[in-house]
Amino acid sequence: MVKDVVCDVCGEIILTVSELAASLDNKQITTSAHCSKCGNMVKVVLPSKKAVIKHYKKSISCPVCGYERLIDTSVDTRSELIEEGKMPPEWKPDYYQKCHCCKKEIGIKKIS
Numbered sequence: 001m002v003k004d005v006v007c008d009v010c011g012e013i014i015l016t017v018s019e020l021a022a023s024l025d026n027k028q029i030t031t032s033a034h035c036s037k038c039g040n041m042v043k044v045v046l047p048s049k050k051a052v053i054k055h056y057k058k059s060i061s062c063p064v065c066g067y068e069r070l071i072d073t074s075v076d077t078r079s080e081l082i083e084e085g086k087m088p089p090e091w092k093p094d095y096y097q098k099c100h101c102c103k104k105e106i107g108i109k110k111i112s
């Protein structure tokens with residue numbers, strides 16, 4: 001689980017997950033950082049690239065059979081899922097995904 005680096009003295013966020021990801025990309029090895037608020041030295045443990053990617057992804061489960069990994073989306077994306085045969089006529093999905101488990105075609109609409 002990747003988390004923001006937080007000062008254990010005052011609770012100030014030192015590095016957010018996206019900043020951690022950026023220093024990974026720059027091959028910058030940060031092992032400690034100073035808290036800008038209280039000056040406390042905070043130990044930074046860089047997460048693995050895999051853990052960072054996982055942090056930004058979530059799996060949506062199949063609305064028909066409950067299969068947990070129908071499709072992966074970003075954590076902040078909200079979607080609506082309806083089985084192909086049950087879609088209201090005015091409901092237009094953004095994409096379709098076939099469930100590996102029940103083989104149903106699922107319509108997926110991005111809400112935000």
Ligand SMILES: [Zn+2]
Pocket residue numbers: 007008009010011012035036037038039040
């Ligand atoms: Zn602090």
Ligand SMILES: [Zn+2]
Pocket residue numbers: 062063064065066067099100101102103104
């Ligand atoms: Zn399914």
